[in-house]
Amino acid sequence: MAEALRLLLNGEEVAVAGLSPQTTLLEYLRERRRLTGTKEGCAEGDCGACTVIVAEPADDGGLDWHPINACIRLLPTLDGKAVFTVESLRLPDGGLHPVQEALVREHGAQCGFCTPGFVMSLFGLYKRAVPPSRADAEVALSGNLCRCTGYRPILAAAQTMTMLAPPDGWRGPGADAAGGRQVSAEERALALRLRRLARAGDVTYRHGAQTCHAPATLEALARCVADHPDARLLAGGTDLALRVTKQQQPLGDLIHTGRVAELQAIRRDDGGCSIGAAASLERAFAALDVDWPELREIWERFASVPIRRAGTLGGNVANASPIGDSMPALIALGAQIELRRGAATRRLALEDFYLAHPRTALQPGEFLVRILVPARAAGTVLRAYKLSRRHDQDIAAVALALRLDLDGARIVRARIGCGGVAATPRRAVAAERALAGRDWNQAAAQAAMDAIGAEFAPITDHRATADYRRRALERLVWRFWLQTDPARRGDLPLRVQDVTA
Numbered sequence: 478m479a480e481a482l483r484l485l486l487n488g489e490e491v492a493v494a495g496l497s498p499q500t501t502l503l504e505y506l507r508e509r510r511r512l513t514g515t516k517e518g519c520a521e522g523d524c525g526a527c528t529v530i531v532a533e534p535a536d537d538g539g540l541d542w543h544p545i546n547a548c549i550r551l552l553p554t555l556d557g558k559a560v561f562t563v564e565s566l567r568l569p570d571g572g573l574h575p576v577q578e579a580l581v582r583e584h585g586a587q588c589g590f591c592t593p594g595f596v597m598s599l600f601g602l603y604k605r606a607v608p609p610s611r612a613d614a615e616v617a618l619s620g621n622l623c624r625c626t627g628y629r630p631i632l633a634a635a636q637t638m639t640m641l642a643p644p645d646g647w648r649g650p651g652a653d654a655a656g657g658r659q660v661s662a663e664e665r666a667l668a669l670r671l672r673r674l675a676r677a678g679d680v681t682y683r684h685g686a687q688t689c690h691a692p693a694t695l696e697a698l699a700r701c702v703a704d705h706p707d708a709r710l711l712a713g714g715t716d717l718a719l720r721v722t723k724q725q726q727p728l729g730d731l732i733h734t735g736r737v738a739e740l741q742a743i744r745r746d747d748g749g750c751s752i753g754a755a756a757s758l759e760r761a762f763a764a765l766d767v768d769w770p771e772l773r774e775i776w777e778r779f780a781s782v783p784i785r786r787a788g789t790l791g792g793n794v795a796n797a798s799p800i801g802d803s804m805p806a807l808i809a810l811g812a813q814i815e816l817r818r819g820a821a822t823r824r825l826a827l828e829d830f831y832l833a834h835p836r837t838a839l840q841p842g843e844f845l846v847r848i849l850v851p852a853r854a855a856g857t858v859l860r861a862y863k864l865s866r867r868h869d870q871d872i873a874a875v876a877l878a879l880r881l882d883l884d885g886a887r888i889v890r891a892r893i894g895c896g897g898v899a900a901t902p903r904r905a906v907a908a909e910r911a912l913a914g915r916d917w918n919q920a921a922a923q924a925a926m927d928a929i930g931a932e933f934a935p936i937t938d939h940r941a942t943a944d945y946r947r948r949a950l951e952r953l954v955w956r957f958w959l960q961t962d963p964a965r966r967g968d969l970p971l972r973v974q975d976v977t978a
């Protein structure tokens with residue numbers, strides 16, 4: 478049955494019908510609801526001018542609040558959720574919210590175009606961390622760009638906003654002074670309304686000739702993908718929506734994976750970690766961090782908070798970009814993926830999924846169910862590197878992840894994943910061969926540098942030259958050696974931030 482989408486918008490229940498399933502939330506807010514406080518800057522998730530908050534029921538009876546980029550959020554993914562725009566932050570007595578008041582006091586706005594986006598990202602932080610540190614603020618604002626104010630006053634506002642009198646109700650802080658969760662009665666009431674709004678079965682949203690199916694179970698998803706092999710799978714839409722906003726492409730029929738609980742599930746046991754394809758990047762990275770804290774910097778530099786909340790690990794893997802950040806690390810970890818077609822499932826080593834860009838091993842009617850990462854073995858050393866022009870919110874020119882399984886000094890196994898140096902994410906098999914079976918020492922590192930430099934023929938593009946990429950691969954192997962040389966104690970401070978801190 479085709480139905481209207483239902484959501485809470487600034488606390489009011491709305492039904493959305495008569496709009497294409499590829500309509501973005503930003504278009505809906507500005508053009509249909511005249512909520513023009515939310516701005517359009519880049520229309521590709523890069524500048525944060527369109528940031529709004531989405532809230533979903535949390536396990537403790539309250540809400541889970543997170544910022545998203547409205548410009549690349551397709552409407553069908555919001556069914557059953559609550560959306561808050563900057564218009565909703567004004568207090569019931571007409572006063573400014575502490576986030577806004579702090580920005581005014583610290584002179585955190587000039588032309589004001591970016592300000593609603595900053596306000597909403599800061600509101601997301603206000604609900605999560607009390608009081609935020611400068612580091613919390615930098616992470617929370619990594620997806621917001623300001624052309625004129627400069628970031629010092631904005632960061633100052635982030636650190637002073639919780640010192641102002643907290644408002645009542647859902648607009649109040651979500652944590653107490655010790656960082657403990659705080660759920661107001663109004664927030665509980667909103668969560669209850671959302672639970673009542675939630676639908677149990679499959680949802681089909683249709684407009685004209687275009688349909689978005691949103692199955693509720695894995696079985697239903699498998700049937701739906703088999704019945705509609707030409708429909709596109711839509712997870713968070715952080716890749717797919719750019720085809721709409723940047724290329725004006727019709728997406729055709731869509732199958733949204735976000736309602737399938739099995740695809741959201743993350744399970745850890747002695748064998749390793751299983752991550753459902755539709756688990757958000759943020760949850761997936763938190764799960765991987767337990768066994769592999771060496772990857773934290775790569776995950777923290779992956780896009781921005783709103784993208785990590787909306788985007789999924791399955792979307793990153795299935796999108797098959799040669800410069801995707803998760804694949805080099807997952808290849809080094811020996812990850813496998815589980816694919817399903819009808820009732821049949823199969824597993825593949827991740828590196829075997831990528832055939833020739835943009836072709837993958839995915840068959841018509843098949844989809845990605847989960848990513849399986851084996852448990853850590855004793856004696857494993859791992860590092861991952863991302864070289865890009867900007868620290869945050871940038872695409873890698875070169876990505877490299879190296880893992881050695883050591884027995885004493887001897888290298889039992891080497892796995893190396895690379896990005897940005899070939900048409901697909903790749904395993905550096907020649908460099909791995911140069912390492913396996915020998916002692917981990919300077920000569921072995923030199924052999925791996927020679928092998929990896931000869932193994933790839935990268936291209937020159939606007940991010941880097943071919944020569945830079947090849948030399949960067951070699952130098953990163955050397956850096957790995959310096960950081961994991963058993964004769965040195967601990968990591969060397971090899972980043973500018975570490976030396977100048």
Ligand SMILES: Cc1cc2nc3c(=O)[nH]c(=O)nc-3n(C[C@H](O)[C@H](O)[C@H](O)COP(=O)(O)OP(=O)(O)OC[C@H]3O[C@@H](n4cnc5c(N)ncnc54)[C@H](O)[C@@H]3O)c2cc1C
Nearest residue numbers: 522712713714715716717780788789792793795801802845
């Ligand atoms: C501003 C911005 C910054 C970004 N920064 C980075 C970055 O730093 N590093 C990086 O690697 N990426 C980055 N990305 C890309 C993107 O965010 C990621 O690739 C993200 O993981 C995609 O997930 P998604 O759920 O949004 O995928 P979607 O856009 O929903 O889907 C992506 C593709 O995967 C397919 N797909 C989705 N789920 C499945 C499934 N279960 N089975 C089969 N196919 C499926 C879709 O059909 C589509 O082709 C950035 C994007 C933006 C807009």
Ligand code: FES
Nearest residue numbers: 518519520525548
């Ligand atoms: S308009 Fe720039 S992130 Fe949405």
Ligand code: FES
Nearest residue numbers: 587588589623624
């Ligand atoms: S105040 Fe002008 S862009 Fe930020």
